[in-house]
Amino acid sequence: MTLALEPSAEVHNPDGNRAATARQPGQVPRPEAGAPQRMQPRTMRDSAVCDRIRHGFCTESDGELLHLRLYQAMRKAILGGHLPAGTLLPGTRVLARELELARNTVARAYERLLTEGYLESGSAGANCYVSDSPSRLRPRPVAKAPAASVAGISARGRELMRDAASGPIQRGAFMPGIPDTEHFPFEAWRRLLAKSYRRERGDLLQYAQSSYGPLKRALAQHLNITRMMHCSPHQIVVVNGTHQALDLCARLLADPGDGAWIENPGYWGGRNVLRAAGLAVRPIAVDRDGIAPTPQDWAQPPRLILVSPSSQYPTGAVLSLERRLQLLAMAEASASWILEDDYDNELRYQGSPIASMFGLTQSERVIYFGTFSKVMFTGLRLSYIVVPESLVDAFAAGNAELYRGGRLAEQAALAEFIEMGHFAAHIRRMRAIYTERREALRGVLTDRLGDAVEVSGHQAGLQLLCRLGADVDDRALAARALQAGIVTRPLSLYACSGTAVGAGLNLGYAAVPVDTVVPTAHRLADFIERELAG
């Protein structure tokens, strides 16, 4: 409703000590007859009411928002009990004069309080009074829980917080998993984004029931050539990163309590997502040929198997063909799903690229994860899933229901980025740059530390693993290095709790210029030498 600004609205306050507008006895306004009538309006001196409103009302700011400040002050006074239920308010003119405000400012505040139910009003011409809803139902203020406690957090939420492993430091020498952005083709990317965000392409701004067609076609072509995939565009689902890909699989393919295998050591992020989806996660040891489930493990076959066969994270092990075929055969026999995390296949430096498990056989038990995080940039949050034919409908529906689709403008830019060759050219350029950086880091480590360390994982990706003797406390070592400004990730961080995977440091070189790699690697070698000596 709109508050009338008629003079009669000011006829009020029999006890006022100011020369108020004329008023006849018995004219105290009441709620209109038809309205539910819960209480008798009570009168208070206008000056007292005004004082209570003035309290907590500050005029020291721009005029535009005064009505909001007034609204807040009045609401506070009502909720705080300073203006009890039934209190008749002064008319807008009176309050405006008292607070030195424009009358319209007061009217707007009243109107809002009326709309929201703090005030009630009678028929036209009657004044407003304070509703009794707030006083009857006002929640008592509660003592705030101490910030450190996690009161009200679910059991799964507490577990997630306990296992949280992502740290505040996401850059610097030698943070693993981070690609270079210095050489990213910004100009091309800006131009392609600008092409997407045009009035004529307004369709790209809508919700999307499925991913952007041309991107799926470009990806299918890319995967069929480089990953031997034999997939069609409709088998591809674009999602906001591999965590979402994994979450989608965990919920569409497994129920709470179902088993999931992860690699140990392995990517902690995957473990946490699977656990948060209610799955019983079992760590499976990784050796030089990748994940190595034993017959005892297979006695309880899992529902999901998360593996990184092309380049195990963080050891860099390539899953042997024998293991691949065995895994596929067992998955087939036990109706397990293999989730193939192919996160850095584009960045293989030595040997041929390893073909995907997805494309290996006619089996339909493999779901493939690819990502743009490692070859574009991590903050893009675009990755993709390739699913077997039998799961196409389920994943389309599940993705739309769980997350709703969109981001077509970025997907369109990415499709053109691939089609126009920027993607392949960027990968080629970065392979050469990363090779130089990697060799610089590897050179210092092997020159300085020799047989005392073992370097692996350097055949692909953005980082290498520098293994140390099992008796080394790699977390303490990483903490000391960090104090000296060197970012590393201890190998033991990638272990499931209660298991031992040896000691080492996972070192990202990709985002570090060579002239930083070398001196930093020397300083790190100093730390390691001291550690090994002590």
Added chain:
Amino acid sequence: MTLALEPSAEVHNPDGNRAATARQPGQVPRPEAGAPQRMQPRTMRDSAVCDRIRHGFCTESDGELLHLRLYQAMRKAILGGHLPAGTLLPGTRVLARELELARNTVARAYERLLTEGYLESGSAGANCYVSDSPSRLRPRPVAKAPAASVAGISARGRELMRDAASGPIQRGAFMPGIPDTEHFPFEAWRRLLAKSYRRERGDLLQYAQSSYGPLKRALAQHLNITRMMHCSPHQIVVVNGTHQALDLCARLLADPGDGAWIENPGYWGGRNVLRAAGLAVRPIAVDRDGIAPTPQDWAQPPRLILVSPSSQYPTGAVLSLERRLQLLAMAEASASWILEDDYDNELRYQGSPIASMFGLTQSERVIYFGTFSKVMFTGLRLSYIVVPESLVDAFAAGNAELYRGGRLAEQAALAEFIEMGHFAAHIRRMRAIYTERREALRGVLTDRLGDAVEVSGHQAGLQLLCRLGADVDDRALAARALQAGIVTRPLSLYACSGTAVGAGLNLGYAAVPVDTVVPTAHRLADFIERELAG
């Protein structure tokens, strides 16, 4: 390993019927002595081997990828048993000549097959033979499950598919929930995005442990003014849409089996996300004053209460102050969390904006959801959560672990979009445009149908609800209208299964130009008239 291209690699094939390179008897290569020796190499005529490789190898394409095609053909022949374990392969030169390929092409294919374990090789100079791993372990091809079946889908996945309500049609008159993009300030948005994607701002391309500071500050200021929120920037978490916001709350604040209340009728998307998180969802009836839980409902207080108090979807009801305070008091008493979905508060046309529940009291039981989908564009997939102080740490950790953060470049563009006034200006402009479109639609409906329908929900947002008599089959009506090209959403679609919420059509006008609204509304009125007459 790299395959040697020495001439001796060609010394092979005693039974060759072609004039092969010179070869001494007894020179058949064997695996080197030290290697595990599982079988005797077997010889096959070179021409037979070449034929088997040629089968399925197609040269009709660009030369660049011939080695990949050859690799695939050979792999297929090996996995298919056409080249049995132990088969000695012709040398690269022989196969190259047979298939009319460059020798290097063959060498690359061999190299890859060796790397991946399909082939084994002896000492330098010895030829390759087929490994026995594939034949021992080759999974048998399985019959594909029919596409219609959902074999392998989890119980929660099947439930999600069964309840899926998002449709392939996301635009057109009168699709609800969709804002106009014709008047979006593309030029400003492009310019701000371009500012973010620059080499000097490479930090915006990284993973992010928390949301972009300036965006959180801009949002806090905006919310404190327009929504009376009293929140600090650090209480804000930017996420990829309201579904993700809800999923995060469901997992951090509730465990499987915990109760969650939703509005009935209400947004089906929220229901599905809560169910997928394992919660026991209970529909609570909505009347003209919003959600109306009964004492019987409160006898089993829920863990989560999802409400849209400012503008209930799809009825448009505003939750009364009395109900708000009651909900807060009861939530406080029963340790429930109120999830306040404030999806379209910026677009209120009549009356003052309704203050948020979050800012209403000192209670810490409210979590606030805001979104840019309705005032920017739906495909942006950026929305935000405001959490009480006690939950700040849990939500920061949970968000990072479950989804990993990023998209800072877009967040930076959005922050400037707000700070520079584009956001407020766009909202103002769209309010005027939407008012015109809404009144055009409402005018036709009321003129043509009068008291036979009841229009609600037009005070805010992007759509209005046209209620029909409870005996009308609104799904059939919507289906008939759709055949004539008119998109509507039947009210009954928003009901939880097994409950009745009346009949009606939810009609989105925001993205429809006035000169389309009017004739389409008349055609729709024809349908409704016929329905009411029949």
